[in-house]
Amino acid sequence: MDLEKLEKMIRVVIDDMEHYDSYSKLLHTKTLRAKVTNVINLSYGSFPEHKDFFVRIVQDIDRDNIILSPKFSVGMARSALFHILKIIEIERTSKAKIKEMKIFESAEDKMKQANLSFGKEDYSSVFHNLNTALELVLKDKVGIPTTITKINTSTIIDVLVKDKVEPHLYLVEAKKHVLRIDNKIKHQSYSPSKVDCINAIKVMEELISRLRGKELKLTEETRNKIYQAL
Numbered sequence: 177m178d179l180e181k182l183e184k185m186i187r188v189v190i191d192d193m194e195h196y197d198s199y200s201k202l203l204h205t206k207t208l209r210a211k212v213t214n215v216i217n218l219s220y221g222s223f224p225e226h227k228d229f230f231v232r233i234v235q236d237i238d239r240d241n242i243i244l245s246p247k248f249s250v251g252m253a254r255s256a257l258f259h260i261l262k263i264i265e266i267e268r269t270s271k272a273k274i275k276e277m278k279i280f281e282s283a284e285d286k287m288k289q290a291n292l293s294f295g296k297e298d299y300s301s302v303f304h305n306l307n308t309a310l311e312l313v314l315k316d317k318v319g320i321p322t323t324i325t326k327i328n329t330s331t332i333i334d335v336l337v338k339d340k341v342e343p344h345l346y347l348v349e350a351k352k353h354v355l356r357i358d359n360k361i362k363h364q365s366y367s368p369s370k371v372d373c374i375n376a377i378k379v380m381e382e383l384i385s386r387l388r389g390k391e392l393k394l395t396e397e398t399r400n401k402i403y404q405a406l
Contacts, residue, residue: 179222179264179267179268182215182218182219182222182264183261183264185214185215185218186215186219186257186260186261186264187261188211189208189211189212189215189257190254190257190258192208192211193208193250193253193254196208196250197250198249198250198251198254199249199250199251200249200250201249201250202249202250202252202253205250208250208253212253212257215257215260216230216256216260219260219263223260223263223267226263229259229263282312283309283310283312283313283384284309284384286305286306286308286309286312287305287306287309287377287380287381287384289301289305290302290303290305290306290309290373290377290380291377293305294373294377297370299367299368299369299370299372299373300361300367300368302368302373302376302377303354303357303358303361303368303372303373303376304358306354306358306376306377306380307329307354307355307358309380309384310329310350310354310355310380310383311327311329313383313384313387314327314329314332314333315327317387317391317392318332318336318392318394318399318402319399320402320406324406327405327406328405328406329355330351330355330359331405332402332405333347333348333350333351333355334351335398335401335402335405336392336398336402337351339395339397339398339401341392341393341394341398342392342393343383343386343387346379346382346383346386347383349379349382349383350379350380350383352379353372353375353376353379354376354379354380357372357376
């Protein structure tokens with residue numbers, strides 16, 4: 177189940193609990209008990225790896241239903257639901273980190289390919305790979321789906337630099353040493369030198385290092401400028 181939807185449902189039930197005494201037996205509050213049972217069932221299905229936790233707040237389980245213990249109070253149910261909210265937050269954070277790791281692994285794969293091309297003295301391919309690495313990292317950090325294949329990387333960097341979004345100095349260097357030379361290769365038949373490649377690889381290594389594990393602090397205005405540039 178979608179984590180955001182599940183969280184909203186749980187918070188609605190927690191809000192409903194405000195109308196009940198914490199020591200009231202959940203067994204005696206039929207409507208609230210049904211709501212609690214429902215979100216616990218949904219949560220159990222979403223987080224089977226937390227089986228032990230759910231078993232602890234359940235007395236009897238048959239094939240179709242989770243039956244809460246007669247001793248299970250409204251206060252105990254509230255505590256259980258707050259714990260599920262913590263599980264949701266942990267899961268959401270983990271998914272975000274996994275996504276970022278995948279993006280950076282892809283960017284770093286391109287960095288490896290750039291280094292391999294450098295070793296073969298295929299300098300044009302070096303810039304092709306560096307350009308792709310830069311695009312992948314920017315998509316991740318500004319929230320552009322990877323399914324959008326064509327973005328104006330140069331314009332996005334211009335927006336970030338103008339609005340002084342950190343690390344804007346490293347972005348300036350990436351545009352100078354990666355994008356501009358890659359553009360010259362594509363449109364002016366420029367043959368990049370060994371020094372061009374060394375500078376470009378170094379710039380990208382530093383930028384990726386700076387961005388790994390960090391969020392860009394984007395205002396709504398900056399975000400809108402970027403989306404308009406797509």
